[in-house]
Amino acid sequence: MSATSLTSPRDRPRRRSKLLIREYIAFYLFASPWLIGLLVFTIGPMVASLYLSFTDYAVIAPPRWVGLENYVHMFTDDPLVWQALRVTTMYSLGAIPLTLIVSFLVALLMHQRVYGVRVFRTIYYLPSVIAGVPVALLWMWILNPDFGLMNNFLRLFGVEGPKWLYSTTWVIPSFVLMSLWQIGVPMVVFLAGLQSIPMHLYEAAEIDGGGLWAKFRHVTLPMMSPVILFVMIELIIDSFQTFTPAFLMTNGGPANASLFYGLYLYNNAFKWFKMGYASGLAWLMFLIILLLTGLVFRSSIRWVYYEGGLRR
């Protein structure tokens, strides 16, 4: 005779399912503050802005349904959209590789075992701590074509510098140059990545006769590739959302030569109160960034090495 078990087979699935339900309830209860915040402050406004992008909404009057009119206007009738996309793309093509390369090189330097390296790490990180407005004002002075530090420095070598922010040709390179001010954050991320590379890999490379370049190419770069991917995606998102420097320093000028997409969106929303159109612009920007990050992720199969991960 078998002893009666405390839980019969029929009871076990019911108890497991009750336990599971309790677990789920506990999970959602703990997660509820964040979930509610997500719904109310992120998903909700996104849905609202999607709806508004199909309306003519001037804030002082209720939204009026216009269907695809805003999107048609955007793609066929608004040259400033293309100007803004052109400006933002040119900036991104300059700022992203430059920031990536310079911050990586600086991180390599900060990874060296030299006396006082922590001081240098702090110095290189400090500019990132300064908020956007003083940085913008500072660079306006540095880049002043007549009295600024930059052109005064170039004059020491007999070079007459460009008009920087007062030139339609040089205004975007000015912003690209400014982007180097913010290498502190990617530098710290790269530094953390470099410090996590196992030393035995470098030792193995040395044993195999690898020099400095071989170690960099065959150990450092592959091991850092996931970090490079992360930083690259962050830079893509940030560069396409550039707003503060353009708003403060040039307001899109001269002659719309620095009309960043974020600034154009802001002008439509808060200067001209075309909220419906601005919502459409916001969704276009979202889709562009989504596409670009998707492409980068797709390409990462070829060049990102995940230690222990399977390649598809």
Place this chain on the structure above:
Amino acid sequence: MAPISRRVFLKSGAALLGVGAFTAACGAEVPSTPPTSPAAPAPSAAPAAAGEPVPALLRSGSGEEEFFNKAIDLFEKQNPSIKINRIFVPGGGDYTTKLDLMIAAGDPPAIYAPFSDRGYRYYAARGLSQPLDDFVARDKFDLSDFHPDGMKGCHWNGQLMALPLDLWPHMIFYNKTIFRDAKVPDLTTDWKDASWTTDQYLELARKLTKKNGDQVTQFGSDAYFNGWPSGWAFGGDWLPPATYETGIVTEFVGDTDPRVQAAVQWAADLMLKEKVAPTPAQSQQMQAGIPSLFMSGKIGMAITNIGNLADFAKITAFEWGVAPAPNPPKGEKRHLHVWIDFWSMIKGVKNLDGSWEFMKFMVSPEAQRIYPIQYGPQSARLSLGKEWLDVQKSRLKLSEAELAVMTEGPKYEQIDPENWTVNFSPINSQALQPSLDKVWIGEATAAQAIAEMAPAIRKLIEETKTVKQ
């Protein structure tokens, strides 16, 4: 009672927090639908009654707060049953943003004056302004003392929608110390002096400019407007005269009026060819925190408005004077803009009678003596011209003739299209100003810039000339 387990305690706490957050989010007051064209409420037969506070949206940031507060304190003392809710916002885009948001939230300001490139007519054209005719008739409010152009601007579609607040005429302010150093006599004070022309202005600017090698250390002139007013300097206009009657821009004539192109090129040449006026980059360097470039003491002549008087009164480093703006060449009629601000009311205010009483007070001689007179601009009331002069005499070292330049100015000036029309502002910011930028930095001539801007402006006119309500 059995002790509560940690797991149960944490679950309950999270549940309470989640419910609380959800309740707070859902319980937030949903803004009411903004008024589109509600029927304008009629004034009550009874005089102003106590009730809801009257919200007044007021500009701040250039020293006006002190004067507005003084005037409102006086009103509240005289009308203890009416409380004014003072909302101060910097002028320009911030002001109109706040105004639009208050309207959208269903709590519009009782009175407002945009002090910026979007006037009350933007709202009147959308059916949002409160007509004032019935109030004026009920209280037999006398409008005859107001500046005629001001009163013209107060009407929209035959209805009185605003009351004039102040006048900001433009004229030349010049550094007498620099003039004396260069042994140049003081400028004329006669608006009718035909010999004072833009050619003579340029000649003087050349004499007053000083250089140290290649660097200009003293400019004979400030930039002669670097926006749309530059096109007016030779008597031309970007817009046809009918625009100022209708209040809507329906046509662009800047590319067919040769005076406009000549004026813009002249203003650019002052900076780039003659180098007697600072470029935008040089202005940024020289201005460095002071309210106006003229106050740096390195500018011989500047064209600006009397709103700067409160700041200029503090100048001690040099002596300065006032002169009429120069006449255009070839005997053309001077074309210079005078800025007129208006107090207006949005429909849907909660305390309508209280709002009207407050608006009446703010345009009364009593309040006008505080703001705008003590602040700087002229009152829109003709009878207060002498009082404005007396205030300026007490704080400015100007002769009678120079003071008369300021009071005579509005007679020779025309209405500013920015706050006079419904749609000039977006046309200016989206097409006109960006093209003019290229002229000021030397990347295009005036002819090229105007040719480039014309199609874009005409397109914007088509998009904005019909106002949807």
